[in-house]
Each structure stands twice: as structure tokens, then as C-alpha cells.
Amino acid sequence: MRTTYAAAALLSLSILWGCTTTESQEKADLIILQMNDVYEIAPLEGGKVGGLARVATLKQQLESEAPVITILSGDFLSPSLTGTLEYEGKKIAGRQMVESLNALGLDYVTFGNHEFDLKEPDLLARIDESDFTWISTNTFHVTHGDTLPFTQKGAPLPRSVVHSIPLGEDTLRLAFIGICLPFTLKPFVYYNTEYRQVVSQELAKLNDQPHIPLAITHLNIADDERFAQNNPEFPLIMGGHDHDSMRVAVNDSYIIKADANAKSVAVHRLWYQEDGTVEIKTDIIPITNQLAEEPEVLAVINKWQGIADAAMLKMGYNPTEVLIHTDSVLDGRESIIRNEPSYLGTLTCDAMLYADTSFTDLAVFNSGSIRLDDQIEGTVTMYDVLRTYPYGGPIKRTTMTGADLQIVLNNGRANKGSGGYLQTTQVQYTGSTYLIRGDTLEPDKEYSLFVTDYMSGGKESNLEILKDFTYQYDTATVFRNATKNDLRDVVASYMKYLESEK
Ligand SMILES: [Zn+2]
Structure with missing residues (x-):
């Protein structure tokens, strides 16, 4: 099923969703590749499912059709066995994830509760090592007696990101926000749970340009449904935390989650129409051994698997x-x-x-x-x-x-x-x-x-x-x-x- 999102007028945004009865076969204008809750870089179940090198292959295949934005809806720096091991005199603490996701060409993430399993300096280091952009609309750093945005390579994390795609004479603008649930309570983290307030403040800043707001959330499904009720301007909520793939309709919005550990990914195809409407179609794609492993990402994964395997063998385990x-x-x-x-x-x-x-x-x-x-x-x-x-x-x-x-x-x-x-x-x-x-x-x-x-x-x-x-x-x-x-x-x-x- 394809859904139509319509009428991003010049200064205001009105939303009209509808379902088309026929799906056009033409190539999408843009594809969003969504993962959530990924702790393992290599395939699982004896090699049958998951694996970020396979996701990279799928991403390349999609790129032959349209520009691809790759997102991860939180929970990836922890937990994992590899993260608990030491390398170069320090606990790995999610470094293997950041390196693998950098190689994959990930674009945007938001925080998940497990990011705050890390000690504060480890988390700050991982954010700095990321080549992808962290978006955080409601989650902030408590530091030096103040509540501030976390920083990435010296710059404050954005509360929203507008991603523009030129399409002939038009421009498709997607406004991403990122929301994390207040699950892992740490002295160095503050969660603003007034989601409607932080989101509408953020969207108000964007009203000078037509845009399509898209949410990257790390909430349980009940909270995602409440979010959809309270923030009806979001046609698509790309969620995490629940670990099972799902597609939940709330009024005119859809909440989409993929399976954890990249056992599946969600592929959202967007078509921009001349009348200003956008159609969105979502498929949940299983990641299996039917997909080849992309060599560059595989090389990074093999490096970290080698480190982990050596540690496990040293402990006496095969x-x-x-x-x-x-x-x-x-x-x-x-x-x-x-x-x-x-x-x-x-x-x-x-x-x-x-x-x-x-x-x-x-x-x-x-x-x-x-x-x-x-x-x-x-x-x-x-x-x-x-x-x-x-x-x-x-x-x-x-x-x-x-x-x-x-x-x-x-x-x-x-x-x-x-x-x-x-x-x-x-x-x-x-x-x-x-x-x-x-x-x-x-x-x-x-x-x-x-x-x-x-x-x-x-x-x-x-x-x-x-x-x-x-x-x-x-x-x-x-x-x-x-x-x-x-x-x-x-x-x-x-x-x-x-x-x-x-
Ligand atoms: Zn979670």
C-alpha cells in the first residue's frame, strides 16, 4: 500500500493522507533505509540472518534506484559482548558499532536507552567518532551544572535536521526530529518528556519553508502511539526499542519498526508529485544470506570479529x-x-x-x-x-x-x-x-x-x-x-x- 502525503504549501503545512489503489512502478525520488536496535555487526543464527555488510549491499542496490538516507532509531552502542572487551588498553564500549556504521554510510541516529549504558566519557567519545549525525530533540547533557545539548566534534547536536533533495525545479525538504524515552536514568542525562512541546517548538522554526516532518523515535509502541496522536503532522514515525517489526496506523500516521539486530530493515520509498504531494510506501525487508556482504563494511566487521574471537578463544571458548x-x-x-x-x-x-x-x-x-x-x-x-x-x-x-x-x-x-x-x-x-x-x-x-x-x-x-x-x-x-x-x-x-x- 502506498500512502499519499500532500500539500506542503508555501508557508504552512497541511496534511492529507490517502491510499492509492494502484502503485506506480516508476523509481522513487528518495528512499529512507531504517534500522533500529542493532547490537551485532555480524550475522546471527549461524550466519543466516542480520549483518551490517548485508545491509550495506541492500543500501547499494537501493542507491541505483534513488538517493538513500540511512537512519538508525537508537540502541546500538550497547549491549554487546564485543563492547565489554578491551582493545588498545580501553573497553571497546561501542567503538565496533560506530566504525561499522561509519563504513556503512549511516546518515542519522537518535539516542536509545542503551546509549546511556556507557560511561559518560565513552559515550562522548563515540558521538565524536561518528561520521553520522546525532539528532536529539528531547535528550540533553547535564554538565558543569547546566543542561546543554550533547556535542559532536565540538558542535551542539541538532534538535532537528532538514535534509533537502533537489528534484528538478522543486526541492523536497524532510525535517527529522529525534526522541528518546527516559528509561536509563543517569546523572549526566536529562530527558524532556513534554514531547509535544519540544517538537512543536522545533517545527515552528521551520515554518518559513515547506517541509515534511519525519520522526525518529526510541519509544515503546504505546508511547509511539501517543506521540502519533499528539503530533499528527508526522506522517511517518520511524521507531525502535520494541525489537519486532511492526506497522501501526494511528489516524493518518504510520509507526514503523524493523526487527532488532538488522534481522530486517524498513525501506520507505517516497515519490514527490508535481502538485506538491508525497507518496510513501514502506516495505520490511528481511536481511538474510541471500544478500552478499559488501566488502568494505565486511572488512571493518572482520577486524572487530577478529578482536572478539581472539578474546573469546583466550577465555577458552569457541x-x-x-x-x-x-x-x-x-x-x-x-x-x-x-x-x-x-x-x-x-x-x-x-x-x-x-x-x-x-x-x-x-x-x-x-x-x-x-x-x-x-x-x-x-x-x-x-x-x-x-x-x-x-x-x-x-x-x-x-x-x-x-x-x-x-x-x-x-x-x-x-x-x-x-x-x-x-x-x-x-x-x-x-x-x-x-x-x-x-x-x-x-x-x-x-x-x-x-x-x-x-x-x-x-x-x-x-x-x-x-x-x-x-x-x-x-x-x-x-x-x-x-x-x-x-x-x-x-x-x-x-x-x-x-x-x-x-
Ligand atoms: Zn531501547
Whole structure:
């Protein structure tokens, strides 16, 4: 379906959307290539999907049709396994992403919540290293006692960018704004959540020229829908944060998201009509091994993959080792694992119980140990396990009374929405009490359980109580199947067991 956006009059802008019944076959005047939530530069699922070098090939193919503007709707500097490694004496912290996206020829980004996972100096360095333009309408830098725009190569980040395309005697002007949700709260960041106010202030500055406003947003879909309601002049909202491709109509606007990690991209074709109307047609294009890898981007990716592979081999891991072929989705999205029991959480806990041949009642772990913020399915490799739990660490066993266990479980539930939310196995919450292995928790009974090293040190919010217990097992412990005591080895060993049992 193609949609018509009309009548950018001389000094004011009126919006008329409509759907054409026939799609003209002529080449577009302009194409916008949209990605969102990209943490991995190389293909995933055993090489089948994703990969920025393939996106670069698609971009080149589109460029033979029309000028292409490439955008990324936030979330790319973090998380990733590569980002946690060191190179040239410093944590990589998203450098691999910026170099790969520079090589791809990315044009515009806005902030996503994960950009603020980085330490302030690392984030400032990554913005400066970017050859693409950061647009930020609502997110600002708190520095030197003031709230200022972040800067890129010494210049303040623009609150909007007008991108002009000459078309014969006419000029097509696209006005991009960038909005980020207030998710990652850091002392050095200020989010203005009065989106309508900041956006209309920005658009008011552009009213001397006809333009088509386009939004690059990093919001959850409910907030994108509210944004569309409150800002009806935007025909197209190119969103992120949700990780699944979607196309949502709100009145005369469309919210479009692609799949995370460039498993797909959105291709928006724009046709400028002599009467001043613009038609927009969007396709979600899967990025698969049907697309060749563009050599220049591939060279950058290979450089960083080489650095990451060497680090993984040094840690004793073969990143390409296949562990399991699964039909179940391992959902490591933070919106899921920090809020509700999940299969990936149970599988992780079951892996702890499997590792130890002695009997343990239950296992719990802090969902913040999982830094994937993505879904894994199909062929699962050691690399997938490493990127799921980039910090690893030993697992520890302890015993405690049912009364103490109840405190731990209650506080874990109260941590909903944060990394201290507990994923469990052999635990069921009834609404008033817990069932442990199917039996009601008894306050005076002793229970044995596994936790992560991080939790055993009392480092997790509201779970400081855990530092008062005595723990069994350390990094020298060797578990079933000669498995090293590291969460990543424990999970990999369990996946191999599950595969062998098929
Ligand atoms: Zn996000």
C-alpha cells in the first residue's frame, strides 16, 4: 500500500493522507533505509540472518534506484559482548558499532536507552567518532551544572535536521526530529518528556519553508502511539526499542519498526508529485544470506570479529561451537526478563541444577545477568551464550530457612522492572505464598539453592541479605561433564545435554 502525503504549501503545512489503489512502478525520488536496535555487526543464527555488510549491499542496490538516507532509531552502542572487551588498553564500549556504521554510510541516529549504558566519557567519545549525525530533540547533557545539548566534534547536536533533495525545479525538504524515552536514568542525562512541546517548538522554526516532518523515535509502541496522536503532522514515525517489526496506523500516521539486530530493515520509498504531494510506501525487508556482504563494511566487521574471537578463544571458548537447535524462542529482551518469568530464565536456572550432581531444591538469578536484549532461536552457538551473559562468573550454592527464602523471593519480585528481578526454577508464586517443587514453602524448613556470584556478594538491590550466608563452590569447582564453574559454561553444558536427549 502506498500512502499519499500532500500539500506542503508555501508557508504552512497541511496534511492529507490517502491510499492509492494502484502503485506506480516508476523509481522513487528518495528512499529512507531504517534500522533500529542493532547490537551485532555480524550475522546471527549461524550466519543466516542480520549483518551490517548485508545491509550495506541492500543500501547499494537501493542507491541505483534513488538517493538513500540511512537512519538508525537508537540502541546500538550497547549491549554487546564485543563492547565489554578491551582493545588498545580501553573497553571497546561501542567503538565496533560506530566504525561499522561509519563504513556503512549511516546518515542519522537518535539516542536509545542503551546509549546511556556507557560511561559518560565513552559515550562522548563515540558521538565524536561518528561520521553520522546525532539528532536529539528531547535528550540533553547535564554538565558543569547546566543542561546543554550533547556535542559532536565540538558542535551542539541538532534538535532537528532538514535534509533537502533537489528534484528538478522543486526541492523536497524532510525535517527529522529525534526522541528518546527516559528509561536509563543517569546523572549526566536529562530527558524532556513534554514531547509535544519540544517538537512543536522545533517545527515552528521551520515554518518559513515547506517541509515534511519525519520522526525518529526510541519509544515503546504505546508511547509511539501517543506521540502519533499528539503530533499528527508526522506522517511517518520511524521507531525502535520494541525489537519486532511492526506497522501501526494511528489516524493518518504510520509507526514503523524493523526487527532488532538488522534481522530486517524498513525501506520507505517516497515519490514527490508535481502538485506538491508525497507518496510513501514502506516495505520490511528481511536481511538474510541471500544478500552478499559488501566488502568494505565486511572488512571493518572482520577486524572487530577478529578482536572478539581472539578474546573469546583466550577465555577458552569457541564462539562458533553449535550447542543446540531449538524451536523455542530464548527471549532475552529486557522488557520480558526483568518483568516476568521467562523460558530463558528457567533454562538458566535448570542449567545450574543440572550442573551439580548433588540435589539442590531451587535456583534463582538476577535477570540483569542477561545482557542480550534480543531473542535467540534456531541454531544457538557459544557466541550466543557469551553475548547473553557477557559477565559470566561462578554460581554458588547455599542453604537458608524458608523464612529467609521468602524474603529473597519477595524482594526479587519487588525488583520488577530492574535487573534485580529474579528468574527462578522450582518456584511458583501463588499470590500469597510460594510453592517450592510443588509444596508450600515452610518457614522453618531448610532449603538449598543456587544463586549467582554477584548475588552472593549482596550486590543486588534489595537482596543485600544474601551476603550473610555461607556459600559452597568457587571458580575452582568442576561440575558434571567437566564443566567449569562459570554461568556461561554451565548453560552451554546444559544446552548440549538437551540436544543429546532429543
Ligand atoms: Zn531501547
